[in-house]
Amino acid sequence: MGTEGPKLPLPPREKRGHNRWHWTTVEGVVKVALTFTGILGELFYPPGVNRTRLVDWEAPQRPFLFKESWQHITMYSFFMLSGVVDIVSQRHLARQNERLEQAAEALAFYMVVLLMATHIENRGSVEVRVHQLFMLPTFLVALVLSIEVWVPSQPTLWVLKTWMGLVLSSWLLQLCVVLYTPPSGQHWRGDSTEDMAFLTTFFCWHLGLMALLLAAVYGLCSLWLRHCSSGVGSLGPRYKMCPTESSNEELQRLQEEEEELQNGGV
Structure with missing residues (x-):
């Protein structure tokens, strides 16, 4: 999503x-x-x-x-x-x-x-806490998508959106485990400061683990493109750099088409 x-x-x-x-x-x-x-x-x-x-x-x-x-x-x-x-x-x-x-x-x-x-109205402390933590990455994904409406094609926003999307997904699974199927068989206690503190701690772990996962995927893709793409490049058409001279008519035509596509009638 x-x-x-x-x-x-x-x-x-x-x-x-x-x-x-x-x-x-x-x-x-x-x-x-x-x-x-x-x-x-x-x-x-x-x-x-x-x-x-x-x-x-x-x-x-x-x-x-x-x-x-x-x-x-x-x-x-x-x-x-x-x-x-x-x-x-x-x-x-x-x-x-x-x-x-x-x-x-x-x-x-x-x-x-x-x-x-x-x-989360009229819910227990544990349920309120896990849903509040779930709302954080959800809101950040929505915020990034809103920014991209006016500022598209920003790699930094792509990374942030992907990271928060991974956190959102993994924490949703954690939410289900905490509320319905705790591995220990003991339900989390809303009146325990230790239990409530560890919920936030686990969320921070999700942030770190998903950042590592994203970095690992990026690293593997970079290695594949650097070391393996040359072997498969001959299977398809080769791409050439577009000339950047300001007097080039083809470049101007492509730039105009790109602007039309990005505007999309807005």
């Missing part, structure tokens, strides 16, 4: 060929499919359950029903919207609008932070 590296912009629609789904990214389709599955699960799983009602009209107070399920459905819906925007931008617009895609994805992550803020 929002942690991928830079992607090449798609060519204009008239140059994409006639295959209907050829230029539609897998990412957008996967977003829609997984979130739709999640929504169905929240509404109808386990079999026989029906959580489609928002209000209990039979009760005198007319209380709302299934608060957590509807929070999850709302979260899934915004990520589904992000997937739909990806598909529309990359398939049905004359030119791909990358800024619109970034904005839709940022909105989905902001919604996660907002929903988490209400999700």
Whole structure:
């Protein structure tokens, strides 16, 4: 969700060929499919359950029903919207609008932070702490995506977004372990200062471990490109450096096309 590296912009629609789904990214389709599955699960799983009602009209107070399920459905819906925007931008617009895609994805992550803020109300200390720590990388991913709407193609932002995305994912798994399946068999105690302190300590470990993982992947890729790419370079077309003379007409034409692609109609 929002942690991928830079992607090449798609060519204009008239140059994409006639295959209907050829230029539609897998990412957008996967977003829609997984979130739709999640929504169905929240509404109808386990079999026989029906959580489609928002209000209990039979009760005198007319209380709302299934608060957590509807929070999850709302979260899934915004990520589904992000997937739909990806598909529309990359398939049905004359030119791909990358800024619109970034904005839709940022909105989905902001919604996660907002929903988490209400999700932890009236919860135990342990559950509040792990969700607060989860909100930190989620907000930073949303913030980076927002910045990229106006300042795209910044490698520093790519690294920060990827790092926070890894932390977000690993801490989500840690959250499930802490709340539901602690390895020791003993639940974490909210009234224990040691337990609460170690939650934050473990989160710091996640920050460090994910930074090491990112550095390791970067290092391995760099080594592969440096030592192995020469052996496979002959299998495909060789790329040449673009001439940089200001008088070169081809360079000017390419720069104009790049500006049009980046603007994307915004």
